[in-house]
Amino acid sequence: MRAALYDRYGEARDVLRVAEIDRPEPGPGEVRVRVELSGVNPTDWKSRSGATPRPIDGFQIPHHDGAGVIDAVGDGVDPARVGERVWTWLAAATRRWGTAAQWTVLPAAQAVRLPDGASAELGACLGVPAMTAHWCLFADGPVAGRTVLVAGGAGAVGHYAIELAKHAGARVVTTVSGPAKAELAARAGADLVVNYTEPGAADRIREFGTVDRVIEVALGANLDLDLAVTGPQSQIVTYAAEPADPVLPVRACMSANVLLRFVLLYGVAEADLLRAAADITAALADGALTELPAHRFGLDEIAAAHEAVRSGAVGKVLVVPS
Numbered sequence: 001m002r003a004a005l006y007d008r009y010g011e012a013r014d015v016l017r018v019a020e021i022d023r024p025e026p027g028p029g030e031v032r033v034r035v036e037l038s039g040v041n042p043t044d045w046k047s048r049s050g051a052t053p054r055p056i057d058g059f060q061i062p063h064h065d066g067a068g069v070i071d072a073v074g075d076g077v078d079p080a081r082v083g084e085r086v087w088t089w090l091a092a093a094t095r096r097w098g099t100a101a102q103w104t105v106l107p108a109a110q111a112v113r114l115p116d117g118a119s120a121e122l123g124a125c126l127g128v129p130a131m132t133a134h135w136c137l138f139a140d141g142p143v144a145g146r147t148v149l150v151a152g153g154a155g156a157v158g159h160y161a162i163e164l165a166k167h168a169g170a171r172v173v174t175t176v177s178g179p180a181k182a183e184l185a186a187r188a189g190a191d192l193v194v195n196y197t198e199p200g201a202a203d204r205i206r207e208f209g210t211v212d213r214v215i216e217v218a219l220g221a222n223l224d225l226d227l228a229v230t231g232p233q234s235q236i237v238t239y240a241a242e243p244a245d246p247v248l249p250v251r252a253c254m255s256a257n258v259l260l261r262f263v264l265l266y267g268v269a270e271a272d273l274l275r276a277a278a279d280i281t282a283a284l285a286d287g288a289l290t291e292l293p294a295h296r297f298g299l300d301e302i303a304a305a306h307e308a309v310r311s312g313a314v315g316k317v318l319v320v321p322s
């Protein structure tokens with residue numbers, strides 16, 4: 001099969017190559033998926049570059065996310081799953097078989113049935129962003145009737161945080177940096193979209209109501225705003241590291257009586273990941289999740305795909321393996 005892979009860390013153009021390798025067979029408890037679309041996330045270029053290195057087992061096919069069709073199953077997996085359309089999550093975590101290839105193999109539970117009507121584009125967008133958004137939203141309990149602030153609502157995680165929060169019955173306010181991103185965030189269903197670069201952003205959010213839970217992409221940049229709009233018992237949940245770590249204003253955080261939570265998807269408990277995958281699939285079946293604007297690249301353009309994500313492409317970068 002054709003696969004994009006690397007065997008050392010480095011710049012995309014230096015280490016990524018396309019090679020013909022043996023098609024993998026599914027082991028016990030695994031399925032093999034013929035990949036239609038592979039979704040690229042910031043974690044993929046960070047792992048590949050060595051910025052946040054993950055061990056390489058001889059070679060690494062990048063990307064956790066994708067959509068495709070199961071074409072073989074290993075021992076212990078229901079053969080009736082052959083032919084099932086699926087979306088994948090964490091395909092390349094502790095494994096060499098990422099989705100940037102014509103086929104991937106992964107544990108059966110990490111290839112989740114795509115409901116009828118859900119496109120491959122949508123399936124390939126979900127993995128890392130939707131799973132991260134889910135745990136950030138629900139780690140501290142339900143959000144029904146609560147007010148949620150999603151920082152950066154046009155980002156991939158932000159997009160699914162808005163949609164999953166709305167599906168769960170929350171009121172959602174989100175921040176963006178300009179009109180095009182405001183349009184995206186509004187389309188995702190946010191009740192209020194605020195430009196965080198303009199004066200008065202905190203006032204506009206406060207008028208909307210006290211925020212119970214913040215889903216935060218830039219804690220250092222936004223902590224003053226977050227503390228200004230939250231109340232005692234609110235949670236601020238951070239899932240992204242900025243280039244420089246912020247200095248924590250401890251007294252201000254104490255006075256606000258907020259809870260700070262930090263999330264890294266790779267360390268979330270398996271039971272919580274399985275619950276997230278089931279909830280996301282239920283939301284898909286309800287038509288509550290939408291794809292991000294897609295930027296498609298061929299497998300031979302894998303380096304350009306990684307560079308597009310690294311430079312902050314708005315929407316979802318997808319690689320077409322075949």
Ligand SMILES: NC(=O)c1ccc[n+]([C@@H]2O[C@H](COP(=O)([O-])OP(=O)(O)OC[C@H]3O[C@@H](n4cnc5c(N)ncnc54)[C@H](OP(=O)(O)O)[C@@H]3O)[C@@H](O)[C@H]2O)c1
Pocket residue numbers: 041042043128129132151152153154155156157158175176177178181196217218221222238239240241263264265266312313315
């Ligand atoms: N911890 C985890 O497990 C985990 C999981 C997924 C992603 N991540 C990390 O989370 C980050 C985002 O991932 P992504 O896939 O959502 O990326 P993305 O699609 O590129 O979105 C990033 C968004 O952040 C927004 N943003 C940046 N600074 C902001 C600020 N000060 N206030 C509000 N919004 C701001 C950007 O909008 P503007 O440019 O308009 O500000 C952009 O829309 C990456 O660093 C990624 O590595 C971590």
